Amino acid sequence: MQVLDGKALATTIKGEMREEVDQIRLSGGNIPHLAAVLIGDNPASESYVRSKVRSCEEVGFHSTLIRRGTEITQSEVLEIVEQLNNDPDIDGFIVQLPLPKHIDEDAVNLAIDPRKDVDGFTPVNVGRMTLGLPSFLPATPNGILTMLDRYGIETSGKEVVVLGRSNIVGTPMTILLSRKGSPGNATVTMCHSRTQDLKFHTRRADILVAAIGIPEMVTADMVKDGVVIVDVGINRVEDDSRKRGYRLCGDVDYKSLESKASAMTPVPGGVGPMTVVSLLMNTLKASKRK
Numbered sequence: 001m002q003v004l005d006g007k008a009l010a011t012t013i014k015g016e017m018r019e020e021v022d023q024i025r026l027s028g029g030n031i032p033h034l035a036a037v038l039i040g041d042n043p044a045s046e047s048y049v050r051s052k053v054r055s056c057e058e059v060g061f062h063s064t065l066i067r068r069g070t071e072i073t074q075s076e077v078l079e080i081v082e083q084l085n086n087d088p089d090i091d092g093f094i095v096q097l098p099l100p101k102h103i104d105e106d107a108v109n110l111a112i113d114p115r116k117d118v119d120g121f122t123p124v125n126v127g128r129m130t131l132g133l134p135s136f137l138p139a140t141p142n143g144i145l146t147m148l149d150r151y152g153i154e155t156s157g158k159e160v161v162v163l164g165r166s167n168i169v170g171t172p173m174t175i176l177l178s179r180k181g182s183p184g185n186a187t188v189t190m191c192h193s194r195t196q197d198l199k200f201h202t203r204r205a206d207i208l209v210a211a212i213g214i215p216e217m218v219t220a221d222m223v224k225d226g227v228v229i230v231d232v233g234i235n236r237v238e239d240d241s242r243k244r245g246y247r248l249c250g251d252v253d254y255k256s257l258e259s260k261a262s263a264m265t266p267v268p269g270g271v272g273p274m275t276v277v278s279l280l281m282n283t284l285k286a287s288k289r290k
């Protein structure tokens with residue numbers, strides 16, 4: 001089985017980006033500047049945002065972290081978004097999700113200027129993506145496309161099953177893999193919590209993308225021999241034997257699938273690092289607008 005090593009690939013791509021940024025600097029061009037808004041104290045979000053800021057440093061981007069406590073109000077969040085929309089030094093920004101329960105995520109998303117929406121979550125970018133127009137693609141699906149492309153995994157004419165219908169992974173993944181292009185041209189089935197006879201669908205998959213957030217839900221009996229598995233899940237499962245009190249696992253039972261899959265992403269070190277690299281790619285693109 002081939003391990004689709006997102007961590008190694010992300011390091012390679014960051015090296016390529018570093019060279020491009022060095023060239024931009026030498027020619028006196030605009031150095032990309034990403035801002036990240038982190039609200040509250042969700043430990044996973046803190047770690048993801050740290051990783052985004054660190055990755056900016058690695059490739060030579062400028063970055064700004066805006067941190068606020070859970071007590072922030074809706075209008076204060078919208079004010080931060082407005083400031084970032086109007087700040088000429090910022091090429092693109094993200095608001096880390098999930099937001100605390102009292103903040104309306106949709107209202108925040110709608111307030112983001114699509115030209116700075118390097119997460120690709122605003123209606124303008126989602127609409128443009130759906131129509132096949134130039135846009136910022138959402139980071140996780142785009143990271144998966146980059147990974148399939150760089151590992152030479154053919155998607156054209158393949159049966160792809162996407163588990164999950166979230167706005168940030170399942171839905172855009174389904175759209176992107178079924179569109180004309182490469183990677184793309186696949187026959188895509190989207191499954192979710194109301195899908196009947198899930199196994200019927202998953203056993204037909206040449207490529208299975210698992211993004212349901214249920215630890216190790218996909219087991220060997222659910223797939224056919226030679227399947228390519230992309231595991232988007234990053235679940236923290238309590239484990240007292242670990243120093244930090246939990247272990248990370250995906251939506252796929254990696255051990256039981258190792259002997260059945262032809263290729264699979266690990267967790268950690270698979271899709272996660274590619275998500276961060278895609279965000280950097282979008283930020284570079286946004287900075288070229290100037």
Ligand SMILES: Nc1nc2c(c(=O)[nH]1)N[C@@H](CN(C=O)c1ccc(C(=O)N[C@@H](CCC(=O)O)C(=O)O)cc1)CN2
Binds near residue numbers: 267268
């Ligand atoms: N505004 C956004 N919020 C969220 C997004 C997003 O794309 N934009 N996606 C996810 C979280 N996410 C990025 O923000 C993300 C998830 C995982 C990783 C990652 O590198 N994971 C590591 C493991 C890290 C760990 O130890 O926990 C891995 O898989 O190797 C990066 C980014 C939800 N919110």
